[in-house]
Amino acid sequence: MNSLPRRSASIIVLAALFGIPSLCGAQAFPTRPVTVVVPYPPGGTADILARTVGQKLSERLGQPVVVENKAGAGTAIGTRYVAEAAADGYTLLLGTVSSHAINPAMSQVGYDPVRDFTAVASLGSIPFVLVARSDAPYQTMPELTAAAKKQPGAVSYASAGPGTSNHLAGEMLGSAAGIKLLHVPYRGSAPALADVLAGHVPLMFDLQTTSAPYVRQGKLKALAVTGAQRSALMPSVPTVAESGLPGYEVSAWFALFAPAKVPRPVQKRLSDDLAAVLGAPEMVQKLRELGAEPDARSPAEFTSYVRSESEKYEKVVKDAGLSR
Template sequence: MFPAFVSSALIATAALVAPALHAQTWPAKPVTLVVPYPPGGSADILARTLGQKLGERIGQNVIVENKPGAGTAIGAKAVASSPADGYTLLLGTVSSQAINPAMNKVGYDPVKDFAAVSPVAAIPFVLVAHPSVPVKNVNDVLGMARAQPGKIGYASAGPGTSNHLAGELMASAGKVDLLHVPYKGSAPALNDVLSGHVPLMFDLLATALPNVQSGKLKPLAVTSRERSALLPEVPTARESGLPDYEVTAWFGIFAPAATPAPVVQKLNTELTAILKSPDIQKRLRDMGAEPETGSVQDYGTFVRAEADKWTGVVQKAGLVK
């Protein structure tokens, strides 16, 4: 029989060696990438684009599995409760990892139950106005809102959606009271802004662009940290008097929390190479998305900050269910 201290040393050594050995043999079978949205949308297209390239690099098929429902909770929860072996991943979003958990009982902790693997892309919003509205920038909107508290409306796809919370965050940052006008989806919201029934809307860059280019809508600011190459003449909200304002529909790759660190790092390395390739960058930018890369540590910090930020916005707006 081994002395107790020898047994303890062997156990400790095995605990250290096992993850490294797993990383050396990973992947030994196909990897599943769960998308918490239906087929055909931006998230699905993004996942299939990445999955194909990742499969080529790791020498295994990457199977994209759509698990929509409960505002992204069904797909995210399925991944959180999967074996932490690197064979089940999530294409997470600001909704699945920040907004939905802040509003609803989703059955998972967006920070504690996941390992943040890598950023993928972010799509900014554009604050747009009907051409008849006498504003040219964010400062004009804030000034109009101060003169008419609670009367300057902005349309959204519904309570708790990203374009609703973008307005809540701007109202809070600018210390004004904006009127939220919710619709059942982005299409009817956009239609009423185009017809002039509602003056403002935070619309995704990809869908706003045709209406901006045709002159049907007036762009006031983009909500990303930097200006968009697709609308280079339009300032950011940060440039327009709200220095800490940033809202994007971001996407990233997540694994179950206990996934071995070497596997997480290997995934990060492969995804970074994919996202830096010119063909993928072009494909994402054609979708209106800006490719993003970063270390495992930096991405974990970003996700925690986003979860905290949107929890505060949701609570202040009284949207917790």
Template sequence: MNRLSTALAGLLMAASALVAGFAAQAREAYPSRAVTLVVPYPPGGSADILARAVGAELGKRLGQPVVIDNRGGAGTAIGTKIVAGAAPDGYTLLLGTVSSQAMNPAMNKVAYDSLTDFTAISPLASIPFVLVANPAAQIDSVAALIARAKAQPDGLSYASAGPGTSNHLAAELFASDAQVRLLHVPYKGSAPALNDVIAGVVPLMFDLQATTLPYLKSGKLKALAVTSRTRSSLLPDVPTLSESGLAGYEVSAWFGLFAPAGLPAPILEQLNAAVTNILETPDMVTRLRQLGAEPQSGDPISYGAYARRESVKWTEVVKRYGLAP
């Protein structure tokens, strides 16, 4: 009996080691199926364009397709909530933005905690906004806009991707600094909002340089100012808002890759390395800069700290200017 028990115990130990080995191999074989990248905006906007560009290259490096899942609405809260509640296995990722991770939670009650519900993987890019007007509005400068807005409080409207989004807060910060009142017209994403500005339904919008450039070149929109600290190399004749009388005004949209909290370290390292490699390739750098975006890369710890600082910053801005609805 003792010999038999010893033999059985040995077999059980060997089987357990074999199962553990198979389990370890299974864990290491990430990814073994398609990865979903949730974009909390409708198709066609800057976030969508960036996600598709990076997602295609990420799929090549992972050896599995990266499927873009557009889940716009509620100022990015719908898509962001989906990722917050997903399994932290690396198969559901988020194209996070300053809106989803900092501005919207500062403005509205959202069903997620941007500080605790996510793992920051890597920054992707930063893009300045452009204050654009429909030419039919006959507003040729920031000074003219402010003068008309003061003469007609709430008489000028502006479009945004939704309450708490970056272009919404960019406009509200502008209105507060300029001491004017503008009428907010929210949409379910920047693409439909910009379409209505082009059509003349709404005269004004703060939209990202990446998506406004084609319409500025065609004359369908007029650029009044950029929101970056310095002039854009793609729009060198367009003044900054700081130059236009709002000293110190600066807002840019940032984009990054996030996963649900608790992402295993090996998968986190693999994804960060892949994204860093993508953003350092000359072709991707050129492509993003042509879109008006500045590529950014970094390690997960530094990027997570940056996202937390941005959350604190915009919470303070919302409180200081009384921007919450």
């Protein structure tokens, strides 16, 4: 028998035993379907985004990308599931500001938002807009803060519930502006917005996608958007930072994460393919139709951002007395 095949066989066995990356594992990725876990019920923005991106990612990977909804415990069930999954790149998470910043600050969720995940790609972010009912006595952020200072606790705002993004946006505003706002929680954004439209509550931090049609119809007025820059959806509306509170930023951001310690070549393959998917003009257009601003940060940059967001919301929760 020729000695070359025996030598090659020995090398392959050693590669399998010791994980030599040039001959096995990462370079073969992917050889089967990839699952994207969405920690929300079907039909919401996160779900739509995961399915839209997943379809295009599948074309580049040459394997199906399956979206699996694992809702519950305020995103903790699905997020923890991915944190505990095999670090092989076949299980990803559609993570959000709630799963990776707000919920870990609010309660014991069973995972660390930075240590237990590998950032793969930032997808985009949707800023909130501070809307007031059409007959509210203030037209701008400075007028609102002046009214709130004159009567502490008399100006109320609606939210989707305690510990939600739009609740904490109000807590952050109160802290930054030195004012006291009255929080009125609802069971979801839809009933909260309905009561603002009906005139029962004067204010709400709502996703710009939802409120923009009512602003255009004159049923609501937009006082400020909460992103770092002005929104393409409402270019004439100033940011909160422009309105006298520099550094203020709240956005509902979305990103794809893998479990911690996923092999570097696998992370790079996913990140590179997602960068191509997200940079395509049709995907940029789709994101903007969802009200999202594309986000081109690298995985390393986004990891730093997640860390800063986690620290920010830890402080907001602590300052507001919202204990774990």
